[in-house]
Amino acid sequence: MNPFISLEGKPALVTSGTRGAGAATVKLFRELGAQVLTSARSKPEDLPAGMFVGVDLTTPEGCAKLAQAVRERLGGVDIIVHMLGGSSAPAGGYEALTDKEWRKELDLNLMPAIRLDRELVPAMTAHGSGVVIHVTSIQRVMPLPEATIGYAAAKAALSSYSKSLSKLVSPKGVRVVRVSPGWIATEGSVHFAERLAEQQGVSVETSTKMIMDSLGGIPIGRPASTDEVASLIAFVASDRAGSITGTEYVIDGGTVPTV
Structure with a gap:
């Protein structure tokens, strides 16, 4: 019996794939047959060296290094999962965020996806196939203004960028989907x-x-568990979701109260 989902033989990049939902996604992708490359600032002990690139994706140089590793080790990608994100900004709302803090939030949650897509998606469109998954957040519509105002704004920008990208590349065979965890x-x-x-x-x-x-x-x-998030990502990355593009899948246990 054929499995419901298979990623057999598909080269895939999963950023920030050493902890949390990223690690769960890397593990599941490997189980489903994908050839996975992942990144973080430091390498965990349980990943083979050939699967990992140590880079700081908040910098243009780090993104360029990872894109080059993708080309050298995988020969390009069929799937990109932009898992990287987070917040280190202080609490206290808008008054607590300096220009430096705003830049850190954007450099972590928005710019890596923009830079890596610019490097890697043209080859996908030239080939006429592929999937780009941007992991956003329900905070783009439900910000926590005292704690994560910068993070929420950056994820909202990522979501808008993702929608725009889908309109540009879906006619060329590349799907772009957002997964929005709570x-x-x-x-x-x-x-x-x-x-x-x-x-x-x-x-x-x-x-x-x-x-x-x-x-x-x-x-x-x-x-949500990390495995539940990884399962949703694997589905939208698979051929089973072949007509899904330009949309967002929320996995938040019902947190967002509106339609």
Whole structure:
């Protein structure tokens, strides 16, 4: 019996694939037969050297180095998953964010996707096939203004850019899809709750409840798992989703309260 989803033989790039949902996506892609290359600033012990590139994607030089590694090791890609993202900005709303903090949020959450797409997507359109997946966030429509105003704005920009890209390259055979997670049970989410607790002078349990309350709660009663996010990404990357482009898939347990 043929598997429902197969990525057999497909070369794929997954940025930030060493932790959290990124690591889960790399693992699942490999299980489904993809030839995966991933990146981060430092290499984990459990990844073969040939699968990994150590780069800082917040810089133009890091993006160029990764794109060159894709061409040399994979000969190009069929799938790009832009998983990289996050926030290190201080709490305190717009008054707390200096120009430097705004630049850090944009350089982490927006510019790597723009730079890597510019390097790699032209070869995909020339070949007439491929999938680009931008991992955004529900915060683009539900920002946490006291804590992640810069992150939310950067993810909103990424979403708008992704839609524009889809209109340009879908007629040339390349699909562009957004996956928009809500709260995910990752090490990063724990660290965020710990940072917020320190900034607010409260316990981690209280800061976690603050985050959940600020999102309006999660109707299913829990955050998404990294494996659930990876499964959605694998589906939209597969041939089963061959007519899906230019749209966004939200995986948030029902957090976003509007249609």
